[in-house]
Amino acid sequence: MEKSITYFDDVGPENTEELLKLSAERAAELGIKYVVLASTSGETALKAAEAFRDQDVKIIAITHQYGLKESGKWEVDEEKLKKLNELGVVMTTQSHMFSGVERAISKRIGGASRIDVISDTLRAVFGKGFKVAIESAIMAADSGHIPVSKDTEIIAIGGTRWGADVSVVLRPAHSFDFFGIQVREIIAMPRAKEEPK
Helix, strand or coil: CCCCCEEECCCCHHHHHHHHHHHHHHHHHHCCCEEEEECCCCHHHHHHHHHCCCCCCEEEEEECCCCCCCCCCCCCCHHHHHHHHHHCCEEEECCCCCCHHHHHHHHHHCCCCHHHHHHHHHHHHHCHHHHHHHHHHHHHHHCCCCCCCCCCCEEEEECCCCCCCEEEEEECCCHHHHHHCEEEEEEEEECCCCCCC
8 A cells, every 4th residue: 555644844723724624535535434633722623523514423522631730620622512412523632642640740750751852852853743743643542542452553643732643544442552553644744843841
Protein backbone atom coordinates (compact mmCIF):
# COMPACT_ATOMS: atom_id res chain seq x y z
CA MET A 1 0.00 0.00 0.00
CA GLU A 2 1.23 3.46 -0.79
CA LYS A 3 -0.28 6.49 0.96
CA SER A 4 0.90 10.04 1.32
CA ILE A 5 1.44 11.90 4.58
CA THR A 6 0.62 15.59 4.77
CA TYR A 7 3.21 17.68 6.60
CA PHE A 8 2.20 21.10 7.88
CA ASP A 9 4.87 23.82 8.00
CA ASP A 10 4.03 24.80 11.57
CA VAL A 11 2.07 23.64 14.60
CA GLY A 12 -1.26 25.05 15.65
CA PRO A 13 -4.94 25.60 15.00
CA GLU A 14 -4.51 26.92 11.46
CA ASN A 15 -4.11 23.25 10.42
CA THR A 16 -7.39 22.06 11.94
CA GLU A 17 -9.74 22.20 8.97
CA GLU A 18 -7.31 20.64 6.49
CA LEU A 19 -6.39 17.95 9.01
CA LEU A 20 -10.05 17.06 9.63
CA LYS A 21 -10.72 16.90 5.87
CA LEU A 22 -7.78 14.52 5.38
CA SER A 23 -8.87 12.44 8.38
CA ALA A 24 -12.43 12.13 7.08
CA GLU A 25 -11.13 11.01 3.68
CA ARG A 26 -8.93 8.34 5.25
CA ALA A 27 -11.70 7.17 7.59
CA ALA A 28 -13.94 6.64 4.56
CA GLU A 29 -11.21 4.74 2.68
CA LEU A 30 -10.53 2.41 5.62
CA GLY A 31 -14.09 2.10 6.89
CA ILE A 32 -13.07 3.45 10.29
CA LYS A 33 -15.98 3.87 12.71
CA TYR A 34 -14.34 5.71 15.64
CA VAL A 35 -12.55 9.05 15.75
CA VAL A 36 -10.98 10.22 19.00
CA LEU A 37 -9.78 13.79 19.34
CA ALA A 38 -8.67 16.26 21.95
CA SER A 39 -10.96 19.25 22.44
CA THR A 40 -10.58 21.53 25.45
CA SER A 41 -13.58 23.82 24.92
CA GLY A 42 -15.54 21.75 22.40
CA GLU A 43 -14.58 23.91 19.40
CA THR A 44 -12.42 21.29 17.66
CA ALA A 45 -15.08 18.65 18.34
CA LEU A 46 -17.71 20.81 16.61
CA LYS A 47 -15.43 21.17 13.59
CA ALA A 48 -14.91 17.39 13.56
CA ALA A 49 -18.67 16.79 13.67
CA GLU A 50 -18.97 18.95 10.55
CA ALA A 51 -16.06 17.24 8.76
CA PHE A 52 -17.44 13.74 9.43
CA ARG A 53 -21.15 14.63 9.06
CA ASP A 54 -21.74 12.34 6.05
CA GLN A 55 -20.05 9.30 7.62
CA ASP A 56 -21.22 6.66 10.06
CA VAL A 57 -18.50 7.55 12.56
CA LYS A 58 -18.68 7.91 16.33
CA ILE A 59 -16.70 10.96 17.49
CA ILE A 60 -15.27 10.91 20.99
CA ALA A 61 -13.89 14.23 22.21
CA ILE A 62 -11.49 14.10 25.16
CA THR A 63 -11.17 17.23 27.24
CA HIS A 64 -9.11 18.35 30.21
CA GLN A 65 -10.02 16.88 33.56
CA TYR A 66 -11.99 18.91 36.05
CA GLY A 67 -9.81 21.28 38.07
CA LEU A 68 -6.90 21.49 35.64
CA LYS A 69 -7.14 25.28 35.31
CA GLU A 70 -9.40 26.08 38.27
CA SER A 71 -10.30 23.78 41.15
CA GLY A 72 -13.64 22.05 40.59
CA LYS A 73 -14.20 23.63 37.16
CA TRP A 74 -14.48 22.09 33.71
CA GLU A 75 -13.19 24.04 30.71
CA VAL A 76 -15.89 22.89 28.31
CA ASP A 77 -18.17 25.63 27.02
CA GLU A 78 -21.75 24.72 28.03
CA GLU A 79 -23.30 25.96 24.76
CA LYS A 80 -20.84 23.92 22.73
CA LEU A 81 -21.49 20.88 24.93
CA LYS A 82 -25.23 21.16 24.28
CA LYS A 83 -24.66 21.34 20.52
CA LEU A 84 -22.21 18.40 20.63
CA ASN A 85 -24.77 16.31 22.49
CA GLU A 86 -27.35 17.13 19.81
CA LEU A 87 -24.87 16.03 17.13
CA GLY A 88 -24.15 12.74 18.93
CA VAL A 89 -20.55 13.61 19.80
CA VAL A 90 -19.39 12.09 23.08
CA MET A 91 -17.49 14.56 25.28
CA THR A 92 -15.60 12.88 28.10
CA THR A 93 -12.86 13.51 30.60
CA GLN A 94 -10.71 11.73 33.13
CA SER A 95 -7.26 12.14 34.63
CA HIS A 96 -4.68 12.49 31.91
CA MET A 97 -2.88 9.25 31.18
CA PHE A 98 0.51 10.91 30.94
CA SER A 99 0.31 12.93 34.14
CA GLY A 100 -2.23 12.51 36.95
CA VAL A 101 -0.84 11.16 40.22
CA GLU A 102 2.62 10.59 38.71
CA ARG A 103 2.94 14.31 37.96
CA ALA A 104 1.93 15.19 41.53
CA ILE A 105 4.63 12.87 42.90
CA SER A 106 7.30 14.35 40.61
CA LYS A 107 6.32 17.90 41.63
CA ARG A 108 6.29 17.03 45.32
CA ILE A 109 9.46 14.98 45.73
CA GLY A 110 11.33 15.75 42.52
CA GLY A 111 12.71 13.54 39.84
CA ALA A 112 10.85 12.10 36.90
CA SER A 113 8.53 9.14 36.75
CA ARG A 114 8.52 6.53 34.03
CA ILE A 115 5.27 8.00 32.71
CA ASP A 116 6.99 11.42 32.46
CA VAL A 117 9.69 9.77 30.36
CA ILE A 118 7.11 8.29 27.97
CA SER A 119 5.22 11.58 27.72
CA ASP A 120 8.32 13.71 27.23
CA THR A 121 9.75 11.28 24.67
CA LEU A 122 6.59 11.35 22.55
CA ARG A 123 6.45 15.15 22.85
CA ALA A 124 10.15 15.69 22.01
CA VAL A 125 10.48 13.18 19.18
CA PHE A 126 7.09 13.45 17.46
CA GLY A 127 5.61 16.68 18.87
CA LYS A 128 2.97 17.62 21.40
CA GLY A 129 0.02 16.92 19.10
CA PHE A 130 1.26 13.37 18.53
CA LYS A 131 1.54 12.81 22.28
CA VAL A 132 -1.96 14.21 22.76
CA ALA A 133 -3.42 11.92 20.06
CA ILE A 134 -1.93 8.82 21.73
CA GLU A 135 -3.02 9.96 25.20
CA SER A 136 -6.56 10.72 24.02
CA ALA A 137 -6.89 7.27 22.44
CA ILE A 138 -5.90 5.63 25.73
CA MET A 139 -8.36 7.80 27.65
CA ALA A 140 -11.17 6.89 25.22
CA ALA A 141 -10.33 3.19 25.58
CA ASP A 142 -10.21 3.36 29.37
CA SER A 143 -13.55 5.22 29.41
CA GLY A 144 -15.18 2.45 27.36
CA HIS A 145 -15.99 4.70 24.40
CA ILE A 146 -14.08 2.71 21.77
CA PRO A 147 -13.64 -1.01 21.22
CA VAL A 148 -10.20 -2.42 21.93
CA SER A 149 -9.08 -5.50 20.02
CA LYS A 150 -6.32 -6.58 17.69
CA ASP A 151 -8.66 -5.90 14.75
CA THR A 152 -9.78 -2.41 15.78
CA GLU A 153 -8.41 0.67 14.07
CA ILE A 154 -9.40 4.21 14.97
CA ILE A 155 -8.30 7.67 13.98
CA ALA A 156 -6.73 9.64 16.83
CA ILE A 157 -6.32 13.40 16.51
CA GLY A 158 -4.32 15.75 18.71
CA GLY A 159 -3.09 19.29 18.67
CA THR A 160 -0.30 21.54 19.79
CA ARG A 161 -1.86 24.25 21.91
CA TRP A 162 -5.35 24.71 20.35
CA GLY A 163 -6.98 23.04 17.38
CA ALA A 164 -5.65 19.93 15.69
CA ASP A 165 -2.42 19.31 13.81
CA VAL A 166 -1.77 15.54 14.10
CA SER A 167 -3.88 12.65 12.85
CA VAL A 168 -2.95 8.97 13.01
CA VAL A 169 -4.58 5.63 12.36
CA LEU A 170 -3.89 3.38 15.30
CA ARG A 171 -4.83 0.19 17.05
CA PRO A 172 -5.93 1.32 20.51
CA ALA A 173 -5.07 -0.20 23.86
CA HIS A 174 -5.97 0.36 27.47
CA SER A 175 -3.52 2.15 29.76
CA PHE A 176 -2.47 -1.09 31.47
CA ASP A 177 -1.46 -2.39 28.02
CA PHE A 178 0.23 0.80 26.77
CA PHE A 179 2.73 -1.10 24.62
CA GLY A 180 -0.15 -2.76 22.79
CA ILE A 181 -0.86 0.50 20.95
CA GLN A 182 0.21 0.41 17.32
CA VAL A 183 0.42 3.54 15.20
CA ARG A 184 -0.41 2.13 11.80
CA GLU A 185 -0.45 5.29 9.68
CA ILE A 186 0.32 8.97 10.01
CA ILE A 187 -2.28 10.95 8.09
CA ALA A 188 -0.84 14.39 8.86
CA MET A 189 1.52 16.11 11.26
CA PRO A 190 3.56 19.31 11.49
CA ARG A 191 7.22 19.29 10.48
CA ALA A 192 7.91 21.93 13.11
CA LYS A 193 7.81 21.10 16.81
CA GLU A 194 7.48 23.30 19.86
CA GLU A 195 10.86 23.61 21.50
CA PRO A 196 11.08 21.96 24.94
CA LYS A 197 10.93 24.33 27.88
